[in-house]
Amino acid sequence: MRRTKAEAALTRQAILRSALAVFSTRGYASATLDDVARLAGVTRGAIYWHFDGKAGLFQALLETYSTRVTEIFASGANENGEFTEVLTRLVERVLEAVETDRGVQAVAELALFKTENLPELRSVQRHQAEAANLLLQSVTATLRRGVGAGSLRPDVPVEAAARVLLGMINGILHQWLLSPRSFSLREAAQPLSRIFLHGLARP
């Protein structure tokens, strides 16, 4: 059954797609590799060939979509313009990505709020924690630049403010993900993140 390389890459993608669906509906612990395989139209043997067991599949899944989110953040942070506007747009970008892209949405749900701490997922968790810390440092630096440029009040505790800002995004995401999409992410978050950022601005 040796398929061509293109076919192999295709089944790999199919496995990843199935894994996304199964993991996000059943959760990691309850999901079985057999479910993933059958949904992809293969057997567990294919999974063990392409990935390093269950944990390896999960990690590969997270990496696939986390790069997309980091791209969004990186592109947003390097924009120029009025300071508050830049951050507001950044928030909007991220939330829009989550709201429209089902893949990003499911992965965000898995990585942020369903992080089951099994021993086999230790390395995955460390990876996530590093990414979160990097993001915090990035936002902190952005706020610090805002203070330096004089557009924010000098007495703003930048790191704490960055935590609150990210926490706000996370919190909104949490609310939106667990309630059955009862409200629009952007419409709810945009004016209020503006309020918060406006509170940081110097009078």
Add this chain to the structure above:
Amino acid sequence: MRRTKAEAALTRQAILRSALAVFSTRGYASATLDDVARLAGVTRGAIYWHFDGKAGLFQALLETYSTRVTEIFASGANENGEFTEVLTRLVERVLEAVETDRGVQAVAELALFKTENLPELRSVQRHQAEAANLLLQSVTATLRRGVGAGSLRPDVPVEAAARVLLGMINGILHQWLLSPRSFSLREAAQPLSRIFLHGLARP
């Protein structure tokens, strides 16, 4: 081995304490009833006598501590005084409870951010969702009263604002719980929630 009623209640408490420790370190899925039993100095038989299996134990654990949190919320919401002050104090109360009480802390971690959606926990999840919705309605009503009393700007979207406020708390909690206690909850959150609430107040 028929212990007296007092002794039985004691072992029940011991089981709950052990369950809290084991579930919060290993997570629900990875935790085993044998670990819980051995930590409590009993066997699995005792657990099955006092509780309805693994899911029942988990549910009982959550209920034990969730009542304490709802008490805090209820007591805070019925205070009177300047509107912004009341809400600020409420936020502070909740965060203080989480920061000081290890039990509340661990349960918050389990219930909010490690909610593994196994089929056996469906009823638990529904219970949590109901509680969250009730809380949202409560905060929304409080904000609406603030608008009615004229202390908040009339154009504030109350429900969205309530979501953001709760989301902010959740987000901060999330940050604080997963990072190794690298900052003080109250010190970080208090001034910034004040900023947000001040932004809602009418000029």
Add this chain to the structure above:
DNA sequence: ATTGACACATACGCGCATGCATGTTTAATT
């Protein structure tokens, strides 16, 4: 004093998903 229920301990069976060790076919290499 005996009985019965209580509060567990012990023992058993059971399913189930994982990991690995093989087949088996076919594409690529020479």
Add this chain to the structure above:
DNA sequence: AATTAAACATGCATGCGCGTATGTGTCAAT
């Protein structure tokens, strides 16, 4: 054309943790 190895499928062994059934000793009541 023959050999190699890729890309899986299949089968097997294994362990682990849950649920329950049953034992067992002790307290309370008659």
